[in-house]
Amino acid sequence: MFEKILYQSWWKVLTILLLSFTCVYGFWVKIPLLPILEESIRNLFFHVPMWFSMMFLMLMSLIFSLKYLVSFDSKSDVYASNFAVVGFLMGCLGILTGMVWAKVTWGAWWVFAEVKLNAAAAALLVYSAYFILRSSFVDAELKAKFSAVYSIFAFVMFMVFINVIPRLATSSLHPGNGGNPGFNSYDLDNHLRLVFYPAILGWIGIGFWLSSQLIRINLIKRKIDDID
Amino acid sequence: MKKNILLGTAFLFSMVPAMANNHPAVNLLLSNNKLIAVNAILLIILLGIFIFLFNQDKRIKKLEDRIK
Amino acid sequence: MSIGNIIHLIRKEAILELRNKAILASMLIYVIGASFIVYFAFQGQIEFQVWAAIFWVIILFSATNIIGKTFDKEVRFQYNYLRTVVHPIELIISKLLYNAILIFVFELVVFLEMLLFFGVDIDNMPLFFLTLFLGGIGFSNLFTLFSTITSRTGNVVLLSVLGFPIILPLLLLILRLTGISEVDVLSTDTNVNIGAVVVLDLITAALSLVLFPYLWNE
Numbered sequence: 023m024f025e026k027i028l029y030q031s032w033w034k035v036l037t038i039l040l041l042s043f044t045c046v047y048g049f050w051v052k053i054p055l056l057p058i059l060e061e062s063i064r065n066l067f068f069h070v071p072m073w074f075s076m077m078f079l080m081l082m083s084l085i086f087s088l089k090y091l092v093s094f095d096s097k098s099d100v101y102a103s104n105f106a107v108v109g110f111l112m113g114c115l116g117i118l119t120g121m122v123w124a125k126v127t128w129g130a131w132w133v134f135a136e137v138k139l140n141a142a143a144a145a146l147l148v149y150s151a152y153f154i155l156r157s158s159f160v161d162a163e164l165k166a167k168f169s170a171v172y173s174i175f176a177f178v179m180f181m182v183f184i185n186v187i188p189r190l191a192t193s194s195l196h197p198g199n200g201g202n203p204g205f206n207s208y209d210l211d212n213h214l215r216l217v218f219y220p221a222i223l224g225w226i227g228i229g230f231w232l233s234s235q236l237i238r239i240n241l242i243k244r245k246i247d248d249i250d
Numbered sequence: 251m252k253k254n255i256l257l258g259t260a261f262l263f264s265m266v267p268a269m270a271n272n273h274p275a276v277n278l279l280l281s282n283n284k285l286i287a288v289n290a291i292l293l294i295i296l297l298g299i300f301i302f303l304f305n306q307d308k309r310i311k312k313l314e315d316r317i318k
Numbered sequence: 319m320s321i322g323n324i325i326h327l328i329r330k331e332a333i334l335e336l337r338n339k340a341i342l343a344s345m346l347i348y349v350i351g352a353s354f355i356v357y358f359a360f361q362g363q364i365e366f367q368v369w370a371a372i373f374w375v376i377i378l379f380s381a382t383n384i385i386g387k388t389f390d391k392e393v394r395f396q397y398n399y400l401r402t403v404v405h406p407i408e409l410i411i412s413k414l415l416y417n418a419i420l421i422f423v424f425e426l427v428v429f430l431e432m433l434l435f436f437g438v439d440i441d442n443m444p445l446f447f448l449t450l451f452l453g454g455i456g457f458s459n460l461f462t463l464f465s466t467i468t469s470r471t472g473n474v475v476l477l478s479v480l481g482f483p484i485i486l487p488l489l490l491l492i493l494r495l496t497g498i499s500e501v502d503v504l505s506t507d508t509n510v511n512i513g514a515v516v517v518l519d520l521i522t523a524a525l526s527l528v529l530f531p532y533l534w535n536e
Contacts, residue, residue: 031255031307034304034307035259038300039259042293042296045292045293045296046289046292046293049285049288049289050285145483147482147483148483148484151479151480151483155467155471155479158471158476159470167532167533170532171463171467171529171533172464172467172480174525174529175463175484175525176484178521179484179487179521179522182487182518231303232303235303235307235310238314239313242317245317246317
């Protein structure tokens with residue numbers, strides 16, 4: 023069923039509509055004027071959904087890594103690695119938009135007091151290690167097996183990092199941590215929600231689109247290799 | 251299939267002016283040149299990305315058909 | 319799976335280690351040399367926070383070096399023999415325990431060195447040693463599994479590349495615990511931190527146990 027979705031095009035049209043909506047209405051929508059954030063709160067429609075998209079793609083990568091260890095089907099390995107590639111790209115975009123936002127609101131491009139920012143950077147390091155690991159094997163089967171194991175390990179530790187450590191930390195500049203107001207206090211603003219939820223779906227959609235193309239290309243490559 | 255999608259999209263967009271009539275957000279947009287510029291630039295970039303992606307899809311499809 | 323087998327395997331590790339004393343001795347000199355360099359670089363004066371950070375960084379680097387050799391001790395065909403006689407879970411448990419003990423010993427050596435050079439005073443010694451113990455287990459859990467992966471690639475740097483970003487949460491917690499142990503105040507914060515390190519140790523151990531058989535079986 024999943025493979026069918028990969029080749030269908032309805033979700034591509036949906037992605038186009040949602041993202042166009044985000045990019046247009048995101049700039050018109052009436053926002054609650056909050057002290058430090060002010061107009062920069064519109065970055066909520068870009069920065070946050072990019073992280074959601076990265077999480078989604080990494081989750082897909084994890085699922086297919088697990089599937090590989092169960093079935094040892096090299097197709098799953100193609101899926102897992104290419105979802106990770108696009109997830110990494112989304113993470114980089116998320117960090118860039120986050121840095122711009124940090125410069126505007128907190129006054130610096132990079133802040134140590136911010137656990138989530140550093141956790142995100144660590145996550146990107148983990149996944150670059152994953153790509154290095156993949157590139158240092160010659161044997162395809164070993165590569166698939168070992169990188170699946172690493173990515174499962176990495177995902178669990180990354181979840182611990184992102185979800186547990188910031189709660190233990192006393193200082194975080196993100197909403198909901200260390201005395202900052204949570205997004206819930208103004209997320210309830212229905213105007214914001216109207217753009218925020220479509221934005222999440224749109225960014226996940228475009229990530230999925232990119233990875234579907236990478237996967238299809240690599241499946242073709244694999245087939246050609248098999249023929250040779 | 252493709253034709254239907256295109257028609258549907260065109261229909262949806264044709265609804266926009268009717269809905270947008272006298273909407274406060276539209277009034278804001280029309281009174282603000284900067285906003286129009288930002289929207290236009292973003293939409294053009296998006297359009298470029300989407301055209302690229304669809305082209306890519308088409309090329310991949312061709313390859314898949316050839317390999318079958 | 320039997321405990322007797324695990325003890326036998328740990329003894330085998332120790333015997334192999336002692337048979338080739340050059341590696342052990344070179345690691346010993348490595349950590350002593352590292353702390354000596356730090357001593358000179360800071361010219362004998364150091365804040366406790368900096369001391370703790372450098373202490374753990376030295377241990378981290380020596381741990382990657384020590385554990386990186388875990389699967390290089392035996393020759394390849396000996397593994398084929400091991401595959402037939404022991405269960406992979408027994409093997410990984412013995413390797414984890416052995417590495418944890420080894421790292422703990424090295425932690426003690428580095429600690430004594432750094433204590434001798436800089437003369438820091440730690441008020442809450444039990445907490446500090448608990449941190450050393452839990453940290454050693456955590457390092458061993460993480461790096462042992464990764465050394466299985468890297469031993470097949472022949473890429474020496476890969477173990478650090480794989481391990482460093484993943485060890486960050488553990489390192490963060492351990493550093494905080496070390497910072498707390500300087501003054502003798504027990505708070506709920508301490509308990510939460512200890513609990514978090516224990517949980518991390520358990521998670522990494524569980525992951526190693528579950529995932530190792532996949533790497534081990536050909």
